[in-house]
Each structure stands twice: as C-alpha cells, then as structure tokens.
Amino acid sequence: MIPFLDLKAQYRSIKDEIDQAVLNTLASSQYVLGSEVSTFEEEFAEYCGAAYGIAVNSGTSALHLALLAAEVGPGDEVITVSNTFVATVAAIDYCGAAPVFVDVEPDTLNMNPHLVEEAITERTRAILPVHLHGHPADLDPILEIARRHDLRVIEDACQAHGAEYKDRRVGGIGDLGCFSFYPGKNLGACGEGGMVVTQNEDFARKIRMLRDWGQEKKYHHKLKGYNYRMDGIQGAILRVKLRHLDGWTTARREVARRYNEQLVGLNLTLPIEKPWAKAVYHVYAVRILARDALHNYLNEQGVQTGIHYPIPVHLQTAYASLDFPENSFPISESSSRYLLSLPLYPELSQSKVSDICNYIHNFHQEADEE
Structure with a gap:
C-alpha cells in the first residue's frame, strides 16, 4: 500500500x-x-x-x-x-x-x-x-x-x-x-x-x-x-x-519533478509552475478526463489518491442560497470534475514514485487497447 x-x-x-x-x-x-x-x-x-x-x-x-x-x-x-x-x-x-x-486561470x-x-x-x-x-x-x-x-x-x-x-x-x-x-x-x-x-x-x-x-x-x-x-x-x-520545513519543501519539489519527468506524454494535464513562482506542492493534482476510473484503478493497485475538491463551493448544498447556477464559473467547475491528487510527501521514495507512474502508464495502455 x-x-x-x-x-x-x-x-x-x-x-x-x-x-x-x-x-x-x-x-x-x-x-x-x-x-x-x-x-x-x-x-x-x-x-x-x-x-x-x-x-x-x-x-x-x-x-x-x-x-x-x-x-x-x-x-x-x-x-x-x-x-x-x-x-x-x-x-x-x-x-x-x-x-x-x-473564475480561475486555466493553468494554475x-x-x-x-x-x-x-x-x-x-x-x-x-x-x-x-x-x-x-x-x-x-x-x-x-x-x-x-x-x-x-x-x-x-x-x-x-x-x-x-x-x-x-x-x-x-x-x-x-x-x-x-x-x-x-x-x-x-x-x-x-x-x-x-x-x-x-x-x-x-x-x-x-x-x-x-x-x-x-x-x-x-x-x-x-x-x-x-x-x-x-x-x-x-x-x-x-x-x-x-526548522525542517525548507528541507521538506525541497523533498516535495523533487517528488513533483520526478512525477513531471515520468508522466510526460500521457493524456493528462500536469500541474505547472509559473516562472515567477516557487510552488511547495501541498497537493500534486493532475487533470484527466477519466479521473474516477484512474482513481479506482490506482486504489486497486494499492495506491491511495485524493480528490480536491469535487464540488465547487458555489454548488454546495450549504451555499445554495448564494444562487449561482451551474456553468457560472466554467473553469472552476470543469477542473473539479477532472482533478486527481497523487501521493506526495517528503518521505515518498523514488522507487514508490516510479511505481505510481508505472501504474498510470499501464492504465493508459490498457485504455488504449480497449
């Protein structure tokens, strides 16, 4: 696991x-x-x-x-x-x-x-x-x-x-x-x-x-x-x-770099880092149309993933009184349907990152063969 x-x-x-x-x-x-x-x-x-x-x-x-x-x-x-x-x-x-x-920018x-x-x-x-x-x-x-x-x-x-x-x-x-x-x-x-x-x-x-x-x-x-x-x-x-935060941030950024390197070329959108930014990768979220299928597939392989956040706040029942209909904020709404967060923490080993990426490659290969 x-x-x-x-x-x-x-x-x-x-x-x-x-x-x-x-x-x-x-x-x-x-x-x-x-x-x-x-x-x-x-x-x-x-x-x-x-x-x-x-x-x-x-x-x-x-x-x-x-x-x-x-x-x-x-x-x-x-x-x-x-x-x-x-x-x-x-x-x-x-x-x-x-x-x-x-609404939000489509890249960040x-x-x-x-x-x-x-x-x-x-x-x-x-x-x-x-x-x-x-x-x-x-x-x-x-x-x-x-x-x-x-x-x-x-x-x-x-x-x-x-x-x-x-x-x-x-x-x-x-x-x-x-x-x-x-x-x-x-x-x-x-x-x-x-x-x-x-x-x-x-x-x-x-x-x-x-x-x-x-x-x-x-x-x-x-x-x-x-x-x-x-x-x-x-x-x-x-x-x-x-006292350990900067070291942990360096480790997080290295995990993100390895994901970026090993997931390139697949049918998913990777998180970006603007030239003026230093991101700390609290979450490493990819965007993929088959989000739920990949989520289930990785879970079957023993890889836990997260979904942040599946329902934008303006569409939450608790805030229905704000009266924003669907499609009010199209980028926010579409990203909520396609974002999948992969494991990322400072202690995540290089080998486990490679295992996760191999599973994602296998998922795409199996999908292409169907």
Missing part, C-alpha cells in the same frame, strides 16, 4: 525533537498560548517576511479574524474563488458578508486577476485570493487593483507554507496572510492550529484581542471576541517542525 500521506513517517524522522518539545511544555504547564506559542509567532512571521504573527486554533479562525481586522462585516462583499476548501467561504459568511466569486487554477475589477461593487471590502495546492496566485495585479479601489487583500495561504511569489514568501505580501497548521499541511501541528501574519501593527493588535475574548488585558474586554487561542503544545511542536 502506498498511502496518500504518511504522517507517521514524518513523526519518526523527528521523534526525539517532538517528544522533548512536548515534555518541556508539559513541565512548564503553559498549555494555552505561553512562551512556545509567542516564540513560534515571531519565528513564523520572520519566515514569511512579515512583522507580526498571531497564532490561533485553526486556519478557519485565521481567515475569520483577518476579515474582521479588515473591517469586513454585514452587508459587505469579499471577492474570492469557488474552487477552494469550504473554509475560505465560511469565514466570509461568519462575518455576515457575502462571497463574490470570480488560481484567481484570474483579469476578472477581479469587474466584480467590484460599492459593497466590496476585500479580495481573498487562494494559493491553491501550494502555487501562489498572481498577486501583483490583484494588489494593484486593490490599491486603486481602497480594498484589502487577504491571502489564503493555508496550503502554501513557504511558497514564493517573485522571490517573496506568500502570506506577508498582502495586507494579511492566513495559514492553517492542520496535520496534513506542509507545516502541520499534531492537532489543529493556524496563524495570521501581517505588516500592520493595528491589525495584529486587534487580532490578538479577538482571538482571546476581545481582551486587551485579563478581564478587560475591549471587543466582542472569540476563544481562538493556540495550545502551547502545538506551538512547541510547530517550532520544531518549522
């Missing part, structure tokens, strides 16, 4: 460091926030090229608080994309605002900047691009549009830890950047976690209060806030893992 993701292999590779970090936190009894979390905030913000980092309990909470810091509220609109995990849109809904979708499947300006109305407050699968969205034209219209840009970088746009790490480029540390992420906690990074001191101060019941200091509640704090143990674990 070749798993889609192998978190046990990652843990084994740094077991002694993780175990000691957890034991140190237990000994300190700093279970919520605390020194490990505050130090991780500083280290991760610096990693992203941002001045401030505010750790929270999930990527969803990061998005929610970033939107609130940008003063998104009831009656407002936020421009985003539909081919994303539902949390991107849920966070907008939490604020009482409405998502306004634009990220927000198409050429469609953004025509989606702006007098109610628009922010633009929320998603760095899908760990490939950066094209931020410069989005930022330029935002400047002209006095809008905030909030990066959904929940899949893009360490990804680079024109030699700058994502997250610290827009007004606010949001990250998830869900266990399966490139930088994953042993539980839930998230962070907002920003260059803006006022945003940072507001988010710090909002995550902790709106307190400026204990029992002094300046804002109506939330219980979105990060656990001390997760902060300690993430500090350890951050």
Whole structure:
C-alpha cells in the first residue's frame, strides 16, 4: 500500500525533537498560548517576511479574524474563488458578508486577476485570493487593483507554507496572510492550529484581542471576541517542525519533478509552475478526463489518491442560497470534475514514485487497447 500521506513517517524522522518539545511544555504547564506559542509567532512571521504573527486554533479562525481586522462585516462583499476548501467561504459568511466569486486561470487554477475589477461593487471590502495546492496566485495585479479601489487583500495561504511569489514568501505580501497548521499541511501541528501574519501593527493588535475574548488585558474586554487561542503544545511542536520545513519543501519539489519527468506524454494535464513562482506542492493534482476510473484503478493497485475538491463551493448544498447556477464559473467547475491528487510527501521514495507512474502508464495502455 502506498498511502496518500504518511504522517507517521514524518513523526519518526523527528521523534526525539517532538517528544522533548512536548515534555518541556508539559513541565512548564503553559498549555494555552505561553512562551512556545509567542516564540513560534515571531519565528513564523520572520519566515514569511512579515512583522507580526498571531497564532490561533485553526486556519478557519485565521481567515475569520483577518476579515474582521479588515473591517469586513454585514452587508459587505469579499471577492474570492469557488474552487477552494469550504473554509475560505465560511469565514466570509461568519462575518455576515457575502462571497463574490470570480473564475480561475486555466493553468494554475488560481484567481484570474483579469476578472477581479469587474466584480467590484460599492459593497466590496476585500479580495481573498487562494494559493491553491501550494502555487501562489498572481498577486501583483490583484494588489494593484486593490490599491486603486481602497480594498484589502487577504491571502489564503493555508496550503502554501513557504511558497514564493517573485522571490517573496506568500502570506506577508498582502495586507494579511492566513495559514492553517492542520496535520496534513506542509507545516502541520499534531492537532489543529493556524496563524495570521501581517505588516500592520493595528491589525495584529486587534487580532490578538479577538482571538482571546476581545481582551486587551485579563478581564478587560475591549471587543466582542472569540476563544481562538493556540495550545502551547502545538506551538512547541510547530517550532520544531518549522526548522525542517525548507528541507521538506525541497523533498516535495523533487517528488513533483520526478512525477513531471515520468508522466510526460500521457493524456493528462500536469500541474505547472509559473516562472515567477516557487510552488511547495501541498497537493500534486493532475487533470484527466477519466479521473474516477484512474482513481479506482490506482486504489486497486494499492495506491491511495485524493480528490480536491469535487464540488465547487458555489454548488454546495450549504451555499445554495448564494444562487449561482451551474456553468457560472466554467473553469472552476470543469477542473473539479477532472482533478486527481497523487501521493506526495517528503518521505515518498523514488522507487514508490516510479511505481505510481508505472501504474498510470499501464492504465493508459490498457485504455488504449480497449
């Protein structure tokens, strides 16, 4: 069996460091926030090229608080994309605002900047691009549009830890950047976690209060806030893992390179990397018309694959009230039918990559013979 993701292999590779970090936190009894979390905030913000980092309990909470810091509220609109995990849109809904979708570019499947300006109305407050699968969205034209219209840009970088746009790490480029540390992420906690990074001191101060019941200091509640704090143990674990992130990214990129090399020439579309981008391959997703057949075939060979995301958010039952009919966003909708994510993690061996690619070649050969 070749798993889609192998978190046990990652843990084994740094077991002694993780175990000691957890034991140190237990000994300190700093279970919520605390020194490990505050130090991780500083280290991760610096990693992203941002001045401030505010750790929270999930990527969803990061998005929610970033939107609130940008003063998104009831009656407002936020421009985003539909081919994303539902949390991107849920966070907008939490604020009482409405998502306004634009379609994506056909190659990266990220927000198409050429469609953004025509989606702006007098109610628009922010633009929320998603760095899908760990490939950066094209931020410069989005930022330029935002400047002209006095809008905030909030990066959904929940899949893009360490990804680079024109030699700058994502997250610290827009007004606010949001990250998830869900266990399966490139930088994953042993539980839930998230962070907002920003260059803006006022945003940072507001988010710090909002995550902790709106307190400026204990029992002094300046804002109506939330219980979105990060656990001390997760902060300690993430500090350890951050030291390994660049090495893991290099390994992920090497796996992606081998896939690209061994799958070329087949009747499928491989993920691309723009000249101005450094992708981190949170997901390696190919596009193939016979997606479900290949998914089933690989499963029969003992290869686990993933499907991200089979139904765009605007077509989800939970968001039917948004009233977007089918074919509203044709690229987002067509890609959702044809994307198949192959196993990719730093510990995936060269031989297993070759096995997976051989199975895919065999699938195509058998299909041609039918």
